[in-house]
Amino acid sequence: MIASTESSFARFWAIVLVLSYSLMFFAMGSRNLALAPILVFLGMVLSGRHRLRVYQLLVVGALVAVLWPIPLVLRNQASHGLFPYVTALPSADLGSDLWLASINNVLSGFNIVGTTAFVRPQISASDMATSISLLGGSEAGWYEVASRLRLNHYTPYGAIGEIANQGIWVAVVSFCVLGVIFGFVQRVGRKLSDSAGGQVYYLVPLGLSILLVLQATQYNLRSEMRLLYYALGAAVIGLVVHATHSALARRSEGRSVRLKSVLGETLDERG
Incomplete structure (x- = not known):
């Protein structure tokens, strides 16, 4: 009953968080x-409690x-924010032109990568x-560099294109x-999945890694590197937490064994 209550409580807050x-x-x-929807589906799959079904993918x-x-x-x-958007959505035109624009919005990343890699001048090493x-933006001098790493005022270089811009061997080594x-990150995830609550630690680096891949064609290299550093840091923290929990569990088990041994010897002496 308690386990059921805890499960319901966790499920409730998970739904609240997603919403x-x-x-x-x-x-x-x-x-x-x-x-x-993709992240919720991944969470269901990683929990191990739900079987993957075709209708779920659909x-x-x-x-x-x-x-x-x-x-x-x-x-x-004209107005932005939650309430203006809620008001505007019922009358929004979701016609075919919008769908084509949405598709182009996604596929334009390939053009951004190609232009960054093969048309633009080589990006300097600095x-x-x-x-x-x-380092942070100010400390690294990013705000002086950012304007040079753009196709235009609205479009930054694509991260994959920036890497390829340095040459084929740099790209090969980088990837x-x-x-x-x-x-x-995956090995850490497998290790964490064996421990109670470890899946939660794994979701952070996994989610950041997926976001990095999805954004790599349209967002600049610095933005993607931040995600990579955060994912790597989260994986290391998860690994440290897992190792700490394991060490504490072994120590507690050792104390329990020693206590039983002492009690056994005491009882034998009294007997």
Whole structure:
């Protein structure tokens, strides 16, 4: 009964959290709104309590298709925010032109990457160092560099294009390193999944890694590197927490064994 209550309590707050984030993305007119069904589905799969079914994939796909063009409609409103968007949504035109614009909004990332990699002049080593720096924007000098790493006022370079702009071998080595980092995150996730509550720790680096991949064609390298550093940091923290819990559990078990041994010897002496 207690376990059932705890499960219901956790499920309730999970639903509240998902709805809160979805509402926030809606109020911001963010395309992350369309990611909410995907992340919920991933959470269900990773929990190990739900079997993967075809109809679930179809439902998630339909929800993503419906939610994807909505931010474009919201951004074109005269007033912005939660209540203006709620008021404007019923009368919004979700015709075929909007769907085509939404598709183009996604596919334009390939053009951004190609232009960044093969049309624009080579990015200097100092600018690349600023993009991958762990330091904050002011400390790294990012605000002096940012204007040079854009196609125009509205469009930044794509992260994949920035890497490819440095040459084929730099791109090969960079993506190999990225693969090693993703592999590390996955190994940490497998280790954490074996412990109680470990899936929660794993969702953070996993979600950040997925977001990095989704944004890599349209967002600049510095933005993507922040996500990578956060994902790596979250994985390391999760690993440390897991190791700490394991060490405490072993110590507690050792104390229990020693206590039983002492009690046994005491009883033998009295006997």
